[in-house]
Amino acid sequence: MSRHTLGEESMVTVTFEKKGAGTLMMLRHSGLPNDDMAAAHEKGWNSILERFADLFVGGSAHRT
Numbered sequence: 001m002s003r004h005t006l007g008e009e010s011m012v013t014v015t016f017e018k019k020g021a022g023t024l025m026m027l028r029h030s031g032l033p034n035d036d037m038a039a040a041h042e043k044g045w046n047s048i049l050e051r052f053a054d055l056f057v058g059g060s061a062h063r064t
Helices: 035-057
Strands: 009-018 024-030
Touching: 024 035
Parallel strands: none
Antiparallel strands: 009 024
């Protein structure tokens, strides 16, 4: 729970799937209180994952 979810619980699920010679990581954040919060979290997660890709896989992030 955080102020970024209006004090409500939410759930982040991360799964990994083998894809060719690599790995596909999928992130789902559910239970957000409204569409505005969901949009803000999507922007934040995309920013974090782009940095993650730059650090660990040379910027080859693929989102689905």
